[in-house]
Amino acid sequence: MSEQTHAESSTDTDVVLEDTSNHDQIAIETSGEVGEVLLELDHVTLRFGGVVALNDVNFQIRRGEILGLIGPNGAGKTTAFNAMTGVYTPTEGAIRFKGKEIAGIKPHTINHLGIARTFQNIRLFPEMSAMENVMVGCDARHKTSVVGVLFRTYRVRPSEEELPESGIRRSLAKVFGISRHTLEERAGRRRSMELLRFVGIADRAHELARNLPYGYQRRLEIARALATEPELICLDEPAAGFNPAEKEDLMGLIRRIRDLGHTVLVIEHDMKLVLGVTDRIVVLEFGQKIAEGSPEEVARNPKVIAAYLGEPDDAA
Amino acid sequence: MSQITDAYRGLKLGERWDHAPKPVRWFVMLLVVAFAFYLPYLNILPFAYIRTDLTSSGSDWASVLFLIVVYMIVAVGLNVVIGLAGLLDLGYVGFYALGAYSIALFGSTNSPVVEAMQSKFGLSEEWAVPFVVCIPIAITMSLIAGVFLGAPTLRLRGDYLAIVTLGFGEIIRITARNLDGVTNGAAGITQVPVPPGPESDGRAFFNTIDAERWYWLALAILILIIFLARRLENSRVGRAWLAIREDEDAASVMGVAGFKFKLWAFAIGATLGGLAGLLFGSKQQYVEPNAFMVQLSFLFVAMVVIGGSGNIYGALTGAFLLTYLPERFRDLVDWRPFAFGVALVLVMILRPQGLVPSRRRAREFDDRREEAKEAAADV
Amino acid sequence: MDFDALISGLDRHTLDGITRGSIYALVALGYTMVYGVMKLINFAHSEVFMVGTWTVLGVYTVLGVTAGAGIGMVIAATLLALLAAMLASAGTALAVERIAYRPLRKKGAPPLIFLITGIGCSLVLVEIFGQVLRVVFGRPFGRVTVNIPSVLETKTVFTIPGLDLAVSNTRILIIVGAIVMMLALDTFVNKSRLGRGVRAVAQDADTASLMGVNRERVIMLVFVLGGAMAGVAALLYTVQYDITKFDIGFIIGLKAFTAAVLGGIGNLRGALVGGLFLGIVEVYASAIWDSSWTNVYAFVVLVVILMFRPTGLLGESLGKARA
């Protein structure tokens, strides 16, 4: 779709993977100390009929770290994500986010508390443009609802840079203020664009999500999740379908996400990526935690090698 | 100069509109509105051929215009529910009926409810709830009905919702028909009040004959509604609806409170449906259950879809055509339903994206068509 | 309100409900199959049924059979009518598919468009019998109720001992006929290869074609099977009620669709359960109150059930992919 009616779209073209975004605009404010426990799985068990997808799993995620979650296929990694984001409710045990019990809470509420995720099987809004997908994420932090949109009731006193340039509108805005809706809309657009730049897909911002190549879609999912300003972002196999060079880029991206102030939890089968980017790793097998520790420790752990890595010749 | 015209030539009408300077757009819109208000008096040939009262046994032009506008209000409301939020509502007539019945039940001296109030509070036989008070009552009642219906059922997906809403429409109608003691049952309620206004020629300002006054009133309301409804589309709310339509679970994980927004869509739709029903009942000055059969719900949905669901102007076009054409071609008498059916099928086959699709839908549609075409290129 | 009437006549009402429900169920199959495969409510399906009833009338008229014909003639006429109705209904369904839906599919139209087109087709079919054919042939076509000779005279075949419940030949035919057809169809779809193809297309048409399933064939098959079932329903209907009308499909169609949803749309057994359930609920409600409230109770029951089972009594047979 070549229609580029919007002004922002044509700003950057070839610089795709390079981060040209303005980090001030997309960094998030965090309320806690680096290193404190952000999320905690406390003896979590989750069963589907006969299948025990998670079996008495305990682990913690600390603020500011990049935690890897690995394990064989069907070990329960995605299920753990689903439990953390409200898609499933654990059969037993507790999940605490910033000390608050979140098991059983609705997904959108959990998102508002500060957890966002991507999906293993990409789930974008296929008929919306990339930009709009991210806008939906930004909306999670916005307040204006139907009445505000319809009647522009909630008005705020604009700051100097938010004031329009021209005469009449400027004076009007000074007297009556600007509706929160307008400001949010503006901020959302700006932020979305920055995020698209950040993940490196701004060149196709106005294309429908369904028409983007797989790799772009993966990155778009990340941008959308970031837009909700999560303190914890969970990435489910973000590198699936990437070639080694792209994986390399992704590693950079994940680090930069952490630098923005997010805590990152990542599921990934690509060991090079996992070992290269994470601070700590938790290993699941058959729904149970079989190991936890620094990348080096885990990579050397015989149990992990037996269950998951196989012979350490060429895992990448 | 020529550069500008060149640039214009390549663009489609919609894009040209987007590119036009603001004053031009305002001016054009003003002209359109002015023309709409002038329509009942339209008498200049050949334009006057659009009137419905030219043929023998034609129907009153201003009354038809009024009905068109009422249905346009319905279409705008239903477009929010179907086009924006993607909820298939096959019982919209229920809200329409509620609007009409609320004004009748509270505003008519003929209504058992008013009679009960009269005797309870010792009021005169002439007393009924005044028209202006009936409006908030009607709106509140339809809004409550919307929430009441929505709250338990919006968790249902797609076509389950369709059948439940269809049932709701039927429940409203059947209840109105059977509760003789409250609604006068099948006989209906007469003497539904009209908006206040100065009397002339011994008739109320809003009387049954001078239909153009009703038309203007409804048109003014419609314009206000369009103005407001447009605001929804490109907003946080509109995006939330779209996201829900696409993938509700993913939207939820992205922080979209699906249920809340769906309920809003329902409530907005219900309110507009009720408002349209109120206008209809008041103009008719008579309300009876048979005016609210399921088929009317289908017609409403057809209006939205034929026009191009998701686009207010599409919905308006649909409402206009589906109301106007059958009236204009009254001469066809016995052939009208057949002609209507054939036209419906033909329009859909020839223009499946709707007559005036929203740009988003048109784009979506282009893509899908390509896909369908290519996959089947070989058959 | 008269619960005694319900209790005292429970057996009788149940039988009535099953009779009514069997026909709903057969018609519901058409909705459910098309929905399952194409995710579309085929609004014209009610008219597919209607065409079947007229075909039965046509066969009787051509054969010149009337009430009181000999047993051999009755059996022959009924079988012939059944066959013709199945053919005509299946043909109508297929025609709708070809003329209206197919071009839309080629253009990749969204589901709502199919819905409205279906409504249009339904109107056209109704008017063909209500107007077009009347103008061409005159009566019995037109917008009036038409008598169909009761070729199969109602006779009590046996009385259920203890209950004192007389069971007539027509009821046996309807109930047994409906259940047999259902079972046959169910077996076909679940056991046969083609049936598996139908289910595969229902879940993922593209992948199905990668497995060698011819999608267009499957779609045709679904319309034909659904249509044929409506044809069976049409015959059974005329056996029981002996009338038809240009718009007779509307209400039955609506009820059948409700039944399909009630049972879990897309689920064949759901259609059977939903149909019978709805029929019984309606008859019970009419027995306790009267028929003017029937639909209210039917829909209230529907809502209550969907509250607890959001995908119908038996659930959709198509599972949902997870996050």
Next chain:
Amino acid sequence: ACGTTDTGGSAGGDEGGADCNFKIAAMGALSGPNASIVVPSVDGAQLALDQWDGGDCEVTLERFDTEGDPAKATPVATQIAGDESFIGVIGGAFSGETRATKTIYQDGGIPMISQSATATDLTQDDPVEVFHRLVPYDDYQGAAIAKYLLDEVGATKVFVVDNSEAYGEPLADRVEETLGDSMVARDKTEVGQTDFAPTISKMETAEPDAIMYGGYIAEAAPLLKQIRDAGIDAPFIGGDGLYGADFGNAVGEAGEGAVVMCPCAPIEGDSTFAADFEEAYGGAPGAYAAEGFDAMTIFLKALEDGARTRAEVQEFVSGYTGDGLSKSIAFDENGDVPQDQVSYWAYKNEGGTLTPEVEVKPEG
């Protein structure tokens, strides 16, 4: 829309100049499933007009199709009321549309004479000046049916069913009222219903010696068939909603002997009216043809009398007395014909045709 529609050819152009150039409107279900009980009456009106020698006057009858639907009738009524060249309305044919439009006609000051709208409330509950009708109201019809059931059938256990509609339900109510203890049970059905099993099983329990149905043909036919199928052979009677040729066709053999009550006297097959009607429309005069004829005649007489405006016509109609084809006519202050003028006839369905059986005179 007064004064707004007088151009663009809507009024046929030249009404300003000519002295006596008028239109009369007939409004009713001219298409759709109920057309067969309405069209004959409009044909009757046309016949009266065709047979009229108007001298200078030129009158046309315009037919407006409402499909019997009140919602569709209102724009039609507004059109008629707004067009000054119309000086009278024949109709509405059905009670519902009449109820919905009579205020409009009242506002327009245009007189209406209905050939068949029988609902009681039209004249009894909130009468309007302009409304007149040539048929008695359903209080009488209900009483007549009850009387027939008691006197002619000798019923003591009547089962009363209605279709929950504006016409059938009050009629059945009235029958119930008059029957008193002679009614055993009452049931309600719906328009469009085809399976009457619950009603039938109630009948089996009640074991009635007669059955009364208030409603129209479409449902009466399957109902009666199912009654007979179930082996119940009690006499069956319905109101004027069944008074159409289609009833016999639809019900077939099961309808043999069913009785239809109608406030319309039989038209002698060899009368001039019957002959003329036959010649003009190729069939015996159907439902309310004579009443349609009478309605037109009254309007034409008004013009002969020199009435030239709606008000004058209205005045003439209200004060009219005279013998019509159907009955001798004089309207009371509510617009009703004197109820002692009316007679009801029970028609029996014999081999598919309704043949007059007996006249019934209800006490009011």
Next chain:
Amino acid sequence: MLLEMKDAVLSYGKIEALHGISVQVKEGEVVSLIGANGAGKTSTMRALSGVRGLSAGSVTFNGEDVTKLRADQRLRKGLVLCPEGRGIFPGMTVTENLNMGAYTRKDKAAIEEDYDRVFDLFPRLLERKKQIAGTMSGGEQQMLAIGRALMSRPKLLMLDEPSMGLAPMLIQQIFDIITEISQQGTTILVVEQNAKQALTRSDRAYVLETGNIVKTGTGAELLDDPSVREAYLGVA
């Protein structure tokens, strides 16, 4: 030549994804297709399998022009695609999904054998025979998709990123399977991001870049090619 695609152009609406590419696969070969995101690998597979029609160019299979054939018709000729993103039937059980793989086959006994073979390869599937496929983990679904493709006994098996989402040990296994079935006589065309593995195991390979074929050669040649090494193997 078992499969030959000539000057194929494929577009999605206004976007042209393949600008006239030619691909050949000989009987018995393992050929791989590598390239960056959005290069058009999946599009190529779609075009070959018939899920998408071409706007120009031709496809011949086994000496027969199949350009105008639908996907199901091509399958019957032995051209089988295991699509990207799995594409299992989410509402069917594992067994039923496998069954669908054998949809066009009539040879009951051989089908039974193939079941055993698939269950041998993926014991997890045997454990979960009755599970509804949509509820399985991503990797389990991937195994199912591959297993199902094997059930159709293809002449030419096309795999679109078969290793996606699989644990390291399984990836090894998948490639072993590819080698094994190739030895059993099935020709294979595979799209892989895991370029090193893919190139090691294949006879020939194509490198795709934005809708064009930019390089082709034997697996070993490309493994040694510096530009390929840099772009796709992550080694400078």
